Amino acid sequence: MEETCTLTEAKAKFSELISRVQFKKERFTITRKGKAVAILLPINDTFGNRQEAGLIRAKGALKRFDAEMDELVETIYHNRGFN
Numbered sequence: 001m002e003e004t005c006t007l008t009e010a011k012a013k014f015s016e017l018i019s020r021v022q023f024k025k026e027r028f029t030i031t032r033k034g035k036a037v038a039i040l041l042p043i044n045d046t047f048g049n050r051q052e053a054g055l056i057r058a059k060g061a062l063k064r065f066d067a068e069m070d071e072l073v074e075t076i077y078h079n080r081g082f083n
Contacts, residue, residue, distance in 0.1 A: 003029070004030075005028055005029075005030060006030070006032070007031065010028070017040055022042065027040065027041045027042075028040040
């Protein structure tokens with residue numbers, strides 16, 4: 001079961017939350033001003049037993065932003081007079 005706690009609560013109990021995630025495999029949703037902003041979950045929930053693959057997986061996750069990043073870089077170069 002996933003629990004929810006506010007950012008203030010998470011800051012006050014951070015060590016406890018990390019221990020519960022690590023040893024009890026619990027998951028937590030952190031909220032700020034009533035909106036979910038982050039999750040704490042065991043690393044194996046995301047990466048399985050292949051933690052070294054984290055950067056490779058992250059690169060794949062960002063692929064959907066390629067077009068936006070290209071456009072952003074082009075805009076920056078244009079605004080700086082490089083184009």
